[in-house]
Amino acid sequence: MTDSASQPGVPAGGASGANLRGAIDLSSLKPPASTAAPTNSGGSAKSFAVDATEQTFPELVQLSAEVPVVVALYASWSPQSLSVAATLERLVAAYAGRILLARGDIEAFPQLAQAFGVQGVPAAVALVKGQPVPLFNGELAEAETQRYLEELLKVAAANGVSGNLGDAAAEPVEAPMPPLHQEAVEAIDRGDLAAAEAAYRKALAESPADAEAKAGLAQVRLMQRTEGLDAAAADAVRSKAAELPDDLPAQLAVADLDLVGGHVEDALNRVVGFIATHPGSSAESDREQARVRVLELFEIVGISDPRVAKARQALARALF
Template structure:
C-alpha cells in the first residue's frame, strides 16, 4: 500500500503558492460545537500549507498522516471528507488528517499528481502511501485505515499524538537537515533535478546506509522523468508502440507518480514478457527501481516480484 507520490519528501514540490484556509471541521462562530471538535480539529485535522507541510511530513515519522486532496466544488469530496474526519477522531491520535484544497494549492496538488479528486494518500515515515481515489464507502475507508496502521507499524511508526496538548498555531521545531539533504531540497525547489541527484548521490557515497537519501534519490529521478510529460500523449505513444521501452516506461512513471501502482507494475511485467532477452534487462532494472520506491513490504510489490520471478525462471 505504499504510494510514491513525487511530493512525498519535504521540499519535493514548490510550496510557494500554498496558503491557509479554514478547516471544514471547525464549528462556525456562534454555533454549538460537537463534543471535542475543537480539540480534534486543532490536533488531528489540519490544513497543509507551505509553512506546515514540513511539519506534517516530520510528524509522519511518529504517526501516519492521511492527506485528503479536495475542492469546494467537488460533490464526492463533501461525501468523503466527513468520513475521513470521523474515523480520524475515533482513532484518537493514532492518525492525523491533513487536508489540501487543490484549487488553493495548485502546486502541491501537482506534486501529488492529483489527476482526479477526491484523492487520498498518506505519509508514513516521510514516505508517500497511496490509499484510494473517489468517494469510498465508510466500511472500505475503515479497512484502508486499518491497513495503513498495519503498514505504519511495520515501518516503526506506532506513536500516538497527544490530543489537545499543543495548539495548532504552535510551530514545530524541525531538526536541521544534513547539509547534502538541504542542498538536494533546495535544488528540487529550483527545478534543478540534476543537482538534487548529485547531492543525494554524494550523500549515499558518504553513507551508503542513508535511507532518506536513497528514497530521495529515487523520487527525484522519478520527478525528473515525468517533468513535462503529458499523460494522454504518453498513453497514445505507448498504445502505438506496445514494445517500445521508452514509451512504456513513460506511462509507468506517470502511473507511479499518480498512485496507480498496480497499473505501472502490470504494464512493465507485460512488457518484460513480450520483449526479447536483450531488452529484458532494462525492463527488470526499471521494475526493481520502482519496487524500491514503493517498498519491499507492500503487497503489490510482493505480487509483482512473484510474477517477475516466474517470468525469469
Template structure:
C-alpha cells in the first residue's frame, strides 16, 4: 500500500518537490505563531478514520460543510498543499472544517472513497459526499476553488488577515507547465518551463520544474520494486543505483536518495564517479537551492570528492 500511495499517479510529484521550500516556510510561520496560532489551526482539522468517518464527517456535515482531504501525510510531495488547507481552515473560523484521511493507514476507507490520486479532495455537506478535485493546487487556485464551492452553498469565507500580502498571480507559463504535468504531458510541461527560463533565466520554480520533468521521464516506466531489489543485490551497478536514487526522490525519500549517491561517489572512480556526481547535482536542481537536504548533501559530496 505504501508504494502505491507514495508515488503520485498524475505525475505532479516531481514538481511538488520544489514546494519543500514553501512547506518549510509554512512550518516556520506556524512555530512563530506560538501555541495560540497552532491551536487555532488544529481546532479546524479532524483526523478521520474508518471508525470515526461517519460521526466526524457525515454527521458533522449536517451542520457545517466538511472538506475531506484524502492523502498520505508523510509524503513530501503533498505536504505543502496540506499546510495550505490547514491555513485556510483556520482562516475560515468555523465556517467549514477540514477532515484529513490518511489513506495509507486506512486502505479500506481509501477504497471506499474510490480515489485515484494523492491528494483527492471531497466536500461533505448535509450528509452527502462528493469529489471536488484531484491533485494539489497552488494556494491561489485552491482559494478560488473553495470560494466557488462555498459561494454555491451560501457560506461566507473570511478574507486573508489584514496586512497579509495577497497571493501573486501565477505566471502563465508556470500555470501551463503545472497543468501539463497534471495531465502527464511532459513535453508541454518542459516547453512551458523553458519559455519561462528564456524570459527569466534565474527563475527557481522553472529550474525546479524542468528538473522535475526529467526526473519523471526517467522513472515513469520503472518498476520500483525491481529496481530497488537489483540495487540492493549489486551495490556496484552504477546505472541501477542512479535509478534507485531517482525513485527515492520521487517518493519523497530525499535524504536517502542523496546518501545513496554520495556513497557511490566514495566507492567509485574515473568515469563512473563523474557520472554519479553529475547525476547527483542534477537531483539537487529538483529542490530549492536552500533546502536543508540539499545543503547537507552538498557538504557530504564535497567531503567525498576531496
C-alpha cells in the first residue's frame, strides 16, 4: 500500500463505475451483539460519527446499505491521523446524515486495519453496500478531503445507496445500550459512582477495546475526584497549585477543575506542560503519572477533538 495521498480509491472521473465487489474479505470481523448508530456528541445537533469497534462494526456494514460509511483509521501515536479524523468528522457533519463517519482505532481494534489491508495511518476507507471503497492515505488539505467525499456520494448513488440518517421523516432507530453500560448510567443517575466505576471496569474486562466503556470510566473517575468541591474548596485547590508548581497532585487537581468547567485547553496544557517542564530521572514517576492522567482526559474530551490532537502533538514533543 502506498503512503502517498495521491492514490485515491475514488477517482475524480468515472467514480460511478467503481467496482464494489471482491476487494477484501471482511468475514474475519465477527459480529458481536451490539449496534452502531449516530450519537449526540454533546450539542443539540445530531452527530454522524461513531466509533468502529468489534461490537459496532457489523452494524456499520449494515448501515452502509443506506448511506456510505467512511472509516477513518487512526492511532494515538500518529497526530496526523487524529487530525484527519477530526477533519472528516467536521466535514461529514455538514452532510447531515448522507454520510456516516466511523472512527477506527487500529491499536484497540487491529483486525480493522488487517481486514482493510491498511499498512499505516492516516488512512480512510469507505463502505458501500458492505463492500470497501479505498479513499486515500496520508494527510490531505480539507478541500481535497471534501472532494473525495463528493466522489464517494457519486459512487454510492450509482450503486443505489442514497439514504439519509438525518431524515426527519424516517423512524429514529435507538441503539440499545449494552447491559453493563446501562448499569453504569443508572448508577450515575442515583449518585453511586463506585457502582458505576465497577460496571465500566467489568465491561472493559470483558471487552478491552470498548471505547465507550473506557471513556465512561474516565468520566466517572473525574466525577469522583471533583465530587463535593464547592467554590471555596476549588479556590483553595487553585491557590495551592499556584504556590506549588512542582506538586503534581496539585496541578492534576486544577486540571480536573478546568475540564469540569469547560476549559479543555487549559486542562490539557497544564498536564502536558508539567511533563515538559519536569525532565530527568528523578521526575520519571511524576511524569508517568501525569502521562496516564492526560490520556484519561483525552478519553473524556474525545480523541477526534482538535484540541486533543493538538495536545497529543505537544505530549509527544514533551516525552521524546
